[in-house]
Amino acid sequence: EDKVVQSPLSLVVHEGDTVTLNCSYEVTNFRSLLWYKQEKKAPTFLFMLTSSGIEKKSGRLSSILDKKELFSILNITATQTGDSAIYLCAALYNQGGKLIFGQGTELSVKP
Amino acid sequence: GAVVSQHPSWVICKSGTSVKIECRSLDFQATTMFWYRQFPKQSLMLMATSNEGSKATYEQGVEKDKFLINHASLTLSTLTVTSAHPEDSSFYICSASGTDKLAKNIQYFGAGTRLSVL
Numbered sequence: 001e002d003k004v005v006q007s008p009l010s011l012v013v014h015e016g017d018t019v020t021l022n023c024s025y026e027v028t029n030f031r032s033l034l035w036y037k038q039e040k041k042a043p044t045f046l047f048m049l050t051s052s053g054i055e056k057k058s059g060r061l062s063s064i065l066d067k068k069e070l071f072s073i074l075n076i077t078a079t080q081t082g083d084s085a086i087y088l089c090a091a092l093y094n095q096g097g098k099l100i101f102g103q104g105t106e107l108s109v110k111p
Numbered sequence: 112g113a114v115v116s117q118h119p120s121w122v123i124c125k126s127g128t129s130v131k132i133e134c135r136s137l138d139f140q141a142t143t144m145f146w147y148r149q150f151p152k153q154s155l156m157l158m159a160t161s162n163e164g165s166k167a168t169y170e171q172g173v174e175k176d177k178f179l180i181n182h183a184s185l186t187l188s189t190l191t192v193t194s195a196h197p198e199d200s201s202f203y204i205c206s207a208s209g210t211d212k213l214a215k216n217i218q219y220f221g222a223g224t225r226l227s228v229l
Contacts, residue, residue, distance in 0.1 A: 097160070
């Protein structure tokens with residue numbers, strides 16, 4: 001059965017800390033790995049990773065995919081209270097556009 | 112970025128009534144729309160996939176007669192929860208993806224609808 005597993009499930013840090021969120025997957029017909037940030041309502045898109053070893057970066061956030069070991073990480077440097085959210089990773093299937101989501105990592109950044 | 116609007120954001124209804132939720136892509140053509148359900152502290156569970164102009168494909172365990180999905184245009188999909196019961200109370204989120212560069216293979220999400228059935 002296909003699955004996406006995130007760790008840790010929750011994390012509490014202080015402002016300025018650097019965090020690494022993990023996502024592993026076992027998915028047949030895998031195409032890409034996506035990261036989303038969910039605050040109170042709608043998940044907002046962060047990154048889509050299709051190629052192995054190529055880092056994607058947006059401000060203090062960066063992510064990379066390892067297709068050999070079947071995992072991805074999301075790094076957040078110099079965390080701020082506004083980074084507090086649930087971070088979801090999802091595997092995109094090769095056909096049909098479906099996503100399978102992990103459980104999410106709940107990040108709490110304390111002042 | 113691509114914007115998806117979902118309405119209403121919150122609805123309370125009596126048991127036995129039907130509720131319709133709308134999902135619109137505002138700045139791109141959504142060839143495919145997805146409907147998810149999310150329980151508290153849990154991840155998103157895909158309910159169904161709908162392609163414009165064709166019948167929705169439901170995930171295993173989702174009752175298609177209970178959750179009616181219509182995707183009549185490239186910018187609008189609706190989910191109707193028929194004869195709602197308290198166990199249908201949940202957070203329903205739609206997403207949309209398209210074929211243009213902005214939305215290809217990326218699902219953009221609506222803000223979700225919290226359904227409470229009394």
